[in-house]
Amino acid sequence: MVNRDSNAITATDERGTVHIPAASVGVLLLGPGTTVTHQAIALLSDSGSTVVWVGERGVRYYAHGSSLARTSRLIEAQAEAVSNQRSRLRVARTMYEMRFPGEDVSGLTMQQLRGREGARIRRVYRENSERASVEWTRRDYDIDDFEDGDPINQALSAANSALYGVVHSVIVALGCSPALGFIHTGHHRSFVYDVADLYKAELTIPVAFDVASDCELEVGAETRRALRDALHDGKLLQRCARDVQRLLLDPEQVGENEDDLFDVDIVSLWDGRDGAVSGGTSYGGEW
Template sequence: MADIPGAPPVPLSHLTRAQDRISFLYLEHCVIHRDANAITAQDQRGTVHIPAATISTLLLGPGTTVSQQAIVLLAESGATAVWVGEHGVRYYAHGRTLTRSSRLLEVQAVLVSTDSSRLRVARHMYAMRFPGEDTSGLSMQQLRGREGARVRRLYRENAERTGVAWKRRDYSPDDFAGGTLVNQALSAANTCLYGAAHAAIVALGCAPGLGFVHTGHIRSFVFDIADLYKAELTIPVAFDIAAAGYADIGAETRRAFRDRLRGNNFMDRCVRDIRNLLNPEDAGTEDTDITADIVQLWDYDGTPLPSGTSYEDEL
């Protein structure tokens, strides 16, 4: 039998774990190619080699030209390739999962499909944002109200800390420059956070669209997970950048957000939190089936059956 044309994919067992990767890398105004198992970014200053398997999210900004082989490598390495518009506001695409197991995806689908289990996960999410508070008996309306008051307080506290004038969160995805400086910075920082959270979700094989607090959007679960970290990451960074008065708010915010993530093991924390939310008993363990390319058949008694087998005798 003839060999399948093209470069063979990188074995999953050789890839860097999601929690050990760089949260995101932003590139703009460059040509991106592939050299072995690295992607290259070239502009008038020279060429940089970047190991594809060390990246969680590659944000491709304006002026980037990407070769087919570079995108193939990113997808096979489990990296999330994101095409973003001017100032990094829009989000367009992602790569493939780092695991072939659907275990967490099936757990997620079960939990989101009934009101009681969905509320339980939502309460868990809010409990992570309200340390020391008991959320076990709160309804969704009460949780939303408490979160709204908390976010308004955070905006007010950061405004007072930095001296930045603040009215409200007000922005348009179609008019980045139309917002105030702090709203521009918040949009840019949130885009980077959404990309990193999306990368972790996809790497674990979960569904970005099956959210517990958010719903009806292809990235509902991304927004759920990102909201866990905004108070600590994006809001302080945005107010700091707005207070500094930089000319290029988008670029400076991305760099400041990158520095905030550096050294705090964000991807490790994000992966651990997702596992803890969906399957607390499995939160501290590694995926033993990450490289197992096994397809099984569903049976009504709950015991999976091997595929590739004739079951004619069962008739």
């Protein structure tokens, strides 16, 4: 049970009640079985915090409250970059560059980049197949029939689904749009798939092969638990937040004035000549 006591959020379970100052809460993740009161949500909103409804230990995303961001800087940068072919290609190349450290991909077309990525992922599958002694042919699954796949394809689907939930939570907490993707397009989670693909080779694929190596396990549930444990230290959340900013902001802006994303609450007015002018001002004198 999550409730409110004056200016504190209270969390109550069988061990007792803990008081948490609302101003110290950035994001409150509500897992399965949690009950939250209207007063608690109102206090979090007043404190500039947000709430995300998630699966166990955050490996599923269901819904979220207001974004943590108090400026539109990231989503404006995302919309601007995705709306221009040159900048969209730049971001897409950066995503592939993050998967090929030390390699120059600046001159490759999207078709060439997709080919390189396909070859890399096939190699990762083969290496994990040999490591875990799990037979591998190809990625083969029916999105509407999970049980139709073999154990390794079931494990991969379960692990990827859990990863999408974590990445989705980070994206909405930062105030970005999950729909405006650079490599994926046309889906309400396109940007989620873009960012999640950065981590599959080192995270979901090894976990899936480890689970599939034991035929006695209930593959779907065990995979979700295994990935939950792998993500429990929270390092992926921090890394994902940094990567999203790296993709959308100019290099000199990354890591600089990060608090401005969350602490500034200023409304400006758009101006075609000057970019933006101060809000809350009467401009009648100009006439």
